[in-house]
Amino acid sequence: MRVLAAVSGGVDSAVAMARAADAGHDVTAVHLALARNPASTRTGARGCCTLEDARDARRAADVVGVPFYVWDLADRFHTDVVEDFVAEYAAGRTPNPCLRCNEKIKFEAVLDRALALGFDAVVTGHHARLEDGVLRRSVDPAKDQSYVLAVLTRDQLARAMFPLGGSTKAEVRAEAAARGLSVADKPDSHDVCFVADGDTRGFLRRALGDRPGTLVDAETGAEVGRHDGAYGFTVGQRRGLGLDRPGGDPRYVLSIEPVAGTVTVGPGSLLDVRAVTGSRPVWTLEKFLFSGAPDAGTDGVAAIGLDARLHWTPAGR
Numbered sequence: 511m512r513v514l515a516a517v518s519g520g521v522d523s524a525v526a527m528a529r530a531a532d533a534g535h536d537v538t539a540v541h542l543a544l545a546r547n548p549a550s551t552r553t554g555a556r557g558c559c560t561l562e563d564a565r566d567a568r569r570a571a572d573v574v575g576v577p578f579y580v581w582d583l584a585d586r587f588h589t590d591v592v593e594d595f596v597a598e599y600a601a602g603r604t605p606n607p608c609l610r611c612n613e614k615i616k617f618e619a620v621l622d623r624a625l626a627l628g629f630d631a632v633v634t635g636h637h638a639r640l641e642d643g644v645l646r647r648s649v650d651p652a653k654d655q656s657y658v659l660a661v662l663t664r665d666q667l668a669r670a671m672f673p674l675g676g677s678t679k680a681e682v683r684a685e686a687a688a689r690g691l692s693v694a695d696k697p698d699s700h701d702v703c704f705v706a707d708g709d710t711r712g713f714l715r716r717a718l719g720d721r722p723g724t725l726v727d728a729e730t731g732a733e734v735g736r737h738d739g740a741y742g743f744t745v746g747q748r749r750g751l752g753l754d755r756p757g758g759d760p761r762y763v764l765s766i767e768p769v770a771g772t773v774t775v776g777p778g779s780l781l782d783v784r785a786v787t788g789s790r791p792v793w794t795l796e797k798f799l800f801s802g803a804p805d806a807g808t809d810g811v812a813a814i815g816l817d818a819r820l821h822w823t824p825a826g827r
Contacts, residue, residue, distance in 0.1 A: 511631055512630050513536065513538075513633050514538055514540055514627075514630060514631070514632050515540070515576070516620060517540065517570060518522055518563060518567065519562070519676045520563070521695075522635030522674055522679075523692070525674065526673045527539055527576065527633060530723045531575070537576045537633070538578075539571040540620070541564050541581070542559070542615065543583065545558040556765075561575040566692065573689065573690055575741060581623070586614070590610065590614035591615065592704055594610055604744040604745065607703075607704075613661040613751065617666045617670065620632060632669060632671070633671040635669075636656075636674070639670075639672060639676060640667060645659055646675070648675050649678065711741075721738065722771065723737055725737060725752070725775055728764050734761075740771050743766055762775060762776065765782060
């Protein structure tokens with residue numbers, strides 16, 4: 511097959527590209543330029559899409575012996591990923607930008623362009639497996655990335671190749687070294703790639719400005735603190751709440767009301783739920799398979815318009 515290998519400049523995508531070539535596919539490598547003003551180098555394991563990453567991707571393609579191109583998708587990335595990230599926090603939700611990037615960039619913009627250019631599939635370095643068109647977890651649970659691919663449709667999965675799903679990260683690094691790839695020991699990128707300093711709250715403050723509000727105790731209704739922006743909190747968060755009276759049992763963020771700027775906190779027991787509702791469900795199987803904890807039981811899944819609601823009975827209750 512004629513395949514397009516998306517290479518980030520990291521070890522995983524480099525080995526995935528090499529394996530695709532070894533399998534006899536006609537491989538072309540493409541590096542995605544996603545930053546409008548890319549830095550020259552990365553800071554340790556933070557950040558991505560730097561000029562250094564682009565050079566590493568080119569060197570890997572040279573070692574494998576495949577053509578190499580750079581596609582500038584910076585504006586599309588800013589609109590579909592960065593602006594979405596800010597909007598979700600402003601709405602009181604906690605987004606996953608990696609999920610949105612895979613959905614909108616790697617498997618929408620890139621795959622659509624690849625197919626238009628006559629490629630049969632896109633190869634990536636994700637740690638995930640495909641079995642008869644079904645998305646499965648990687649054999650390396652510590653590096654599994656199937657959860658950020660769960661938004662892909664059946665048609666997109668049919669055009670995807672994940673050569674690393676059957677290998678651990680240690681095996682991938684050892685193979686990279688044996689192949690003479692200079693990225694064999696390159697650190698993995700962590701955190702939010704477009705927040706290179708790791709200060710997500712500061713990034714959001716620059717985008718949204720100060721929006722003062724209160725922290726309220728769920729059990730007493732008393733104000734227990736103030737904040738500069740509800741976007742700086744996540745449901746389930748325990749640390750960094752800035753409570754005026756932090757004594758007693760640990761308190762967690764229970765809910766966020768972004769318009770009023772109210773962040774409600776309380777004991778962990780109030781985080782327990784019996785149902786989870788998600789929007790825009792993607793059905794890739796004829797039947798639903800619950801992949802939670804082994805001892806968890808599901809009462810069922812109901813489709814409600816464009817939402818899906820998961821009900822379950824917690825173990826021991």
